[in-house]
Amino acid sequence: MYATTYHKPKTLAEAVKLYTNSDEPSYLSGGHTLIPTLKSRLAAPAHLIDVRNIPELFGIEVTADKVIIGSATKHAVVAASGEIKAAIPALSGLAGSIGDVQVRHMGTIGGSTANNDPAADYPAAVLSLDATLHTDRREIPAEDYFQGLYTTALEPGEILVRVEFKTPEIAGYAKFRNPASRYSMAASFVARHRDGHIRVAITGAGNEGVFRWTEAEELLTVNFSAEALEGLTIDPSRMMGDMHAPADYRAHLVAVMTRRAVQNLGGTHIL
Amino acid sequence: MSRITITVNGAPQTREVEDRTMLVQFIREHLGLTGTHVGCDTSQCGACTIHLDGEAVKSCTVLAVAADGSQVTTIEGLAEGGKLHDVQQAFREHHGLQCGYCTPGMIMASVDMIRRHDGMLDEHTVRHELEGNICRCTGYHNIVKAVLDAAEKHRAAHAVAAE
Numbered sequence: 001m002y003a004t005t006y007h008k009p010k011t012l013a014e015a016v017k018l019y020t021n022s023d024e025p026s027y028l029s030g031g032h033t034l035i036p037t038l039k040s041r042l043a044a045p046a047h048l049i050d051v052r053n054i055p056e057l058f059g060i061e062v063t064a065d066k067v068i069i070g071s072a073t074k075h076a077v078v079a080a081s082g083e084i085k086a087a088i089p090a091l092s093g094l095a096g097s098i099g100d101v102q103v104r105h106m107g108t109i110g111g112s113t114a115n116n117d118p119a120a121d122y123p124a125a126v127l128s129l130d131a132t133l134h135t136d137r138r139e140i141p142a143e144d145y146f147q148g149l150y151t152t153a154l155e156p157g158e159i160l161v162r163v164e165f166k167t168p169e170i171a172g173y174a175k176f177r178n179p180a181s182r183y184s185m186a187a188s189f190v191a192r193h194r195d196g197h198i199r200v201a202i203t204g205a206g207n208e209g210v211f212r213w214t215e216a217e218e219l220l221t222v223n224f225s226a227e228a229l230e231g232l233t234i235d236p237s238r239m240m241g242d243m244h245a246p247a248d249y250r251a252h253l254v255a256v257m258t259r260r261a262v263q264n265l266g267g268t269h270i271l
Numbered sequence: 272m273s274r275i276t277i278t279v280n281g282a283p284q285t286r287e288v289e290d291r292t293m294l295v296q297f298i299r300e301h302l303g304l305t306g307t308h309v310g311c312d313t314s315q316c317g318a319c320t321i322h323l324d325g326e327a328v329k330s331c332t333v334l335a336v337a338a339d340g341s342q343v344t345t346i347e348g349l350a351e352g353g354k355l356h357d358v359q360q361a362f363r364e365h366h367g368l369q370c371g372y373c374t375p376g377m378i379m380a381s382v383d384m385i386r387r388h389d390g391m392l393d394e395h396t397v398r399h400e401l402e403g404n405i406c407r408c409t410g411y412h413n414i415v416k417a418v419l420d421a422a423e424k425h426r427a428a429h430a431v432a433a434e
Contacts, residue, residue, distance in 0.1 A: 006290040100403025
């Protein structure tokens, strides 16, 4: 890792000011993607601005129809929250399936959502649960937020403050993990919202990162059951392919995981 | 460079460190506590597991400056007055190690696991929860036995305390 200068601002305004006035800055949250990236010298920010001392970035609020989570909240805290488990068990289970125990003690929802790794878990929940991303300067609907691999609508210096999920009528999450890295090779988050609309978000598989599988949504709108998805396939040209799983295998997994998510509504199915 | 103070195994330690220093480097090279190991150095193997403010984390992926003001426990901080911690003792009795390289991380992760579950563990849960710790001797069988034994001791001790 190259030399860098560390900052620990205590307010949002101070963090943004540091970012604006620094040459080659980067925000740091749990660091469980960023620090390995710095150690392998794939990035070399001159200034690291740690956001974990800013009080607005913490806290969980569960209302009648929303679950709102501060961006610096760790995965372990989300997974352990009884309130979240009662409101959206699939979201709670998703948080508890990220990485391993030690990773969940450091990694944060904001870090995962801001980084938008194509194999990260949270982006699937954000998109499927029709979330609103609150930043230091505006609100962004999930639909407009994800813009391709490691790319989001966040402007340089913009800080994700909290994620506001719509509590669905029911949701399920199914994930097939890479047996070595434990990252998703294909995962599907299926939600039926209270107004009846269905959202299916796929992570780990698409060559443009997380995406909505609209064909599956249409079939599930007519018949909300795994049987409705029998025979539905996805074009492998939309899939990532690598040494772990070629595109056609990932396409197959997307269909299987989506059916499994529907078969496991109200929880998760982690393989 | 930053001047930081981290309380390690109960003793405040103040050092001048480069901002890029990892917590594991601070523990091993600045404090000379070499019980915490570096295996993969990519937050996968768990050999560097320590407790940061009471929670198991991989110290190869935490900046020392970010831990300024925190409480850290390393493998050296578990035994009390020459008496091994129950988890250390269980690893010894069940031969929960082969080469021993992963052992400090395994023990720190196990202490954290037993605390979080208040000793209520079964074999499936132990194996699942140790997914962040890799033993390349593949000596998991005795490691799991050791954790289950220590968990049982934890439950027994707490049952006695409750009476």
